Amino acid sequence: MLWVEDRRENDFALSALVQLQKCPLCGSGDIRTLYPSYDFRVSRAWFDICSCRSCGYVFTNPRPPEEDAAAFYHTGYYAYQPQKPVSPVAPPAPERGAGPGERILDIGCGSGGWLLGQRRPGRELYGVEISAQAVEAARGQGLDVRLGTLEAARFPDGFFDLVRLNHVLEHVYDPRRTLLEIRRILKDDGRCEFEIPNFQSFESARYKGAWNALDVPRHISHFTAPVLERLIRECGLRLRAMHFVWFPAGIAQAAGYLRHEFTTWRRLCLEMRANRSFPGRAFVPVAAGGRLAAGFAVYWWRRLTGKAKPPERHAIAVTLGKSS
Secondary structure (H helix, E strand, O other): OOEEOOHHHOOOOHHHOEOOOOOOOOOOOOEEEEEEEEEOOOOOEEEEEEEEOOOOOEEEEOEOOHHHHHHHOOOOOHHHOOOOOOOOOOOOOOOOOOOOOOEEEEEOOOOOHHHHHOOOOOOEEEEEEOOHHHHHHHHOOOOEEEEOOHHHHOOOOOOEEEEEEEOOOOOOOOHHHHHHHHHHHEEEEEEEEEEEEOOOOHHHHHHHHHOHHHOOOOOOEEOOHHHHHHHHHHOOEEEEEEEEEOOOOOHHHHHHHHHHHHHHHHHHHHHHHHOOOOOOHHHHHHHHHHHHHHHHHHHHHHHHHOOOOHHHOOEEEEEEEEOO
16 A cells, blocks of 8 residues: 655655565465555655565565656665766775676666776776766766666676676665676676675564655565575576675765654654654654664664674675586
8 A cells, every 4th residue: 555645745656566466476365464654764654564375585565666666766866976087096885896808897886986996907897877967977987887788788798797786686676687787798707796685684673664765655575584595596596605694884875864763753754643653743753763762772782782783784795606
């Protein structure tokens, strides 16, 4: 179900959203709604988080039509902002890179920040991005970035040594199709690296619809490790490594995280008040702040004392290769 808080703030044709009756991953009609989540960034609307009882896949429902997806990314979206050029003498980017002479593809590259950090003599760098604004910014830095989806780019078979998707797989409409295309364009000894939010994380379980990494409706999929592993195998890819990542990792990230969570909890409380299930507006900041503070305190206590297990961490980082 979709709820719209204020249609006057909404410039989008929400009536065009696609309501799914079957699991988009396995086709089963046995799906259930877990809870709603609110998009306060763009559409000012509520979306359901649904789960398939047959395969365990979790997804946003309804979803924008794929051809209209870019409209739900605001112009200030962090990955779309212009990046500073990286000088030839700059040190390597802190993220994993590739060797000299390799072909590298960054899917969902935004304005090309990571690719700029991978510039080395002899390397061929490519990007794919759905935002025309971001593509223009990346091309302005001299990067070869294609506008559209990975499939539409039509790269040759066995072309890339490294394919990267940093927090992108949760955005794509058909993750199976995307992974199959990655398998096709990877060299036999190539690798694919990506990171995604972990739906089985402590924050997800604690905050449910207010968890900031749901980011509806831009995040189409909400993966657990078992569902992801099975999908990888079905697509003919080999899991080289999987580990779980903490977040936030610093003060700036923690501040942004808290702001997002507080705003979402405040919206949830206001919705309860509108439905006469909440005592009054004066208690909204208290309830939102208290709920967030309690969860954050437990989170950090578990994290610092070592009681949190790796599968409870915020994100899943994966390295893939082709199956032999």
